[in-house]
Amino acid sequence: MRPMAERARAQLRAEALDVAEELVVAGRFGMPELASRLGVSRQTLYNEFGDRHGVTSALVLRSTERFLDGIEAALAGERDLHAAWVAAVAAALHRAADEPLLKALLTGDSDVLGAEPIVVAARDRAAAYLRRTWPELENVDLAAETAARLTVSHIGLPLAPPEVIAEQVATVVVRTCARR
Amino acid sequence: MRPMAERARAQLRAEALDVAEELVVAGRFGMPELASRLGVSRQTLYNEFGDRHGVTSALVLRSTERFLDGIEAALAGERDLHAAWVAAVAAALHRAADEPLLKALLTGDSDVLGAEPIVVAARDRAAAYLRRTWPELENVDLAAETAARLTVSHIGLPLAPPEVIAEQVATVVVRTCARR
DNA sequence: CCGTAGACAGATTGCTGAAGAGTGTCCAGA
């Protein structure tokens, strides 16, 4: 396949997922609607994504990757372990508040997928980052999973402002993995 | 009101909630059905509970109180702080697995109520118990809320056997509140 | 080769009206 065609394909995929996200959030997602909004034929979508589920799963995949990238960037943006977790949790809370699709995934208000893949992926990426950046820590896997679960819990059931939540989760996580 | 009548009332309430729980779990809850299964008139139920919502909320209240009583008993049954939390979390996991109504409440698969009242009540009772029994601990409220949220998270999304989960949650909670 | 338009059967969804059941309240009677 020639570079130009490939670039066009990637561009189409990206634009398709953008529009698909709008439609899913609006509750109007469908292949005919998506095709007409993109100005392409329905058949082109089937060629690119296989079927309807191919579109939705690609959309979920992209959303979770962006979500986790944002969290890892926040984690990496601070030198202090506690500050890093405050930033990461705050980033997660704000992103979940901004993106309805993400919040639906994390709280289970969706027919697409459950929260499990995101929690597992977040745990694994956070644990890998911790091991890479602070090798002297202990209980790294437990701390990472705790961070993921507590954050998701606070997204679904917020009892305090995001800054307070971030501070609390960071405290728990740091005390879990800090050597004493 | 005479003692006998009062005892009869309490007995009716208890039996009504027993049957109501069966019916809710079976998805067949209704006032006519409940009355006929109890052998009383519909009117008696309305006199006792006010309305349909009065029955369901009384049922939820009883379930959560039993649930929290069981957890607090498990907490109080061990001398070591870590062992106490292992026992408490394990008790919560097993109870949630056994009682469909409870699990539906905690995972949000219910039209009755959300998990918020249970989480808040569990947090408050656990915090009070900790303060009473181990006055030297720090971060007591944070530790109690963490225990509640992590346990609920593991009920809705179990990734390990109950014993492992209980051990992990206990480790996090103890490290959160243990003075170093 | 690649995308489009159109057609197609089968499945899914939305609607609508009728029937039934449930809710909450009242009252007469045991």
Added chain:
DNA sequence: TCTGGACACTCTTCAGCAATCTGTCTACGG
């Protein structure tokens, strides 16, 4: 004090039907 029955109202259920959507195929055009 509880019961049985009656009541108006709402809510769910269900069948049938129309519309739409899905996934695939084919013919056409740059």
